[in-house]
């Protein structure tokens with residue numbers, strides 16, 4: 001396979017993102033004012049578990065190809081596959097290798113709406129702040145700025161006009177209600193959104209500029225006339241576990257990557273990356289895992305847990321076998337139904 005100059009699947013960070021060619025003309029965005037790239041991981045390290053996921057990720061050739069296709073085409077990457085095949089971890093690995101800064105993560109539930117992903121606005125806290133500031137219970141809410149009570153969500157932040165792409169993980173999109181994929185499609189297609197509360201308020205502010213907080217940080221970013229438009233289209237990973245069918249229009253606008261259960265060699269690489277060279281017992285667990293993994297009920301993290309315990313517990317092989325069966329219930333035998 002020829003080496004892609006951008007994402008390579010290598011563990012060491014590099015500046016390949018600077019070699020990303022210009023977007024196709026139909027995916028070129030020109031949002032302003034241009035924002036500096038987010039801090040690099042070296043300055044703002046992710047939490048240790050996220051950093052571990054990122055540094056240990058073993059990408060297949062197909063994964064490398066399709067991540068690059070999504071980056072070049074400025075399209076979201078829809079990653080599907082069985083549990084534990086590394087769908088969520090991929091976003092962290094790409095962000096780390098390419099220095100895209102901390103991953104913005106949006107965990108989807110059946111109650112998630114597009115609005116939650118873009119921003120939240122709390123008019124009651126604004127009213128309360130206005131009354132508190134003036135000491136008058138009947139003070140109008142306009143006495144304090146809207147932007148103090150508004151927070152940009154993960155999707156809203158990813159679409160800010162950053163000079164280089166942010167990484168956005170929209171995790172478990174299959175859990176959403178039926179409307180969310182189509183709503184998302186629209187915003188990701190346009191690369192922009194409006195904050196109506198700020199559009200209205202901008203009429204009274206000279207220059208129409210507000211300074212809005214990014215949720216979970218102390219960082220404020222300028223938003224002009226309540227409109228946000230991206231510049232570098234973000235690297236968006238959407239993950240899905242289930243067999244859910246997405247609308248054809250949605251699928252057409254994503255680059256789709258289907259992850260499969262790792263084969264023998266890939267699994268050994270994964271174990272090596274997380275826990276070092278597999279010893280004889282770990283190799284035996286890997287073989288047993290592979291012989292049962294087709295059932296769809298075993299995930300790589302169960303194997304990693306079993307090998308980790310085998311290494312660290314100091315127990316003999318007999319006890320370890322029992323423990324492995326507990327951790328990977330489908331490995332040794334079918335689980336027994338609970339006795340009542």
Ligand SMILES: Nc1ncnc2c1ncn2[C@@H]1O[C@H](COP(=O)(O)OP(=O)(O)OP(=O)(O)O)[C@@H](O)[C@H]1O
Nearest residue numbers: 053056057058083084085086087088089270300301
């Ligand atoms: N290709 C891989 N390289 C290294 N580690 C991997 C790989 N695939 C999975 N893992 C490890 O397996 C565990 C599960 O990975 P992850 O949570 O990314 O899977 P997932 O597909 O998102 O699972 P789920 O469907 O449950 O959300 C993590 O500890 C991860 O580090």
Ligand SMILES: [Mg+2]
Nearest residue numbers: 087088171239
């Ligand atoms: Mg996941």
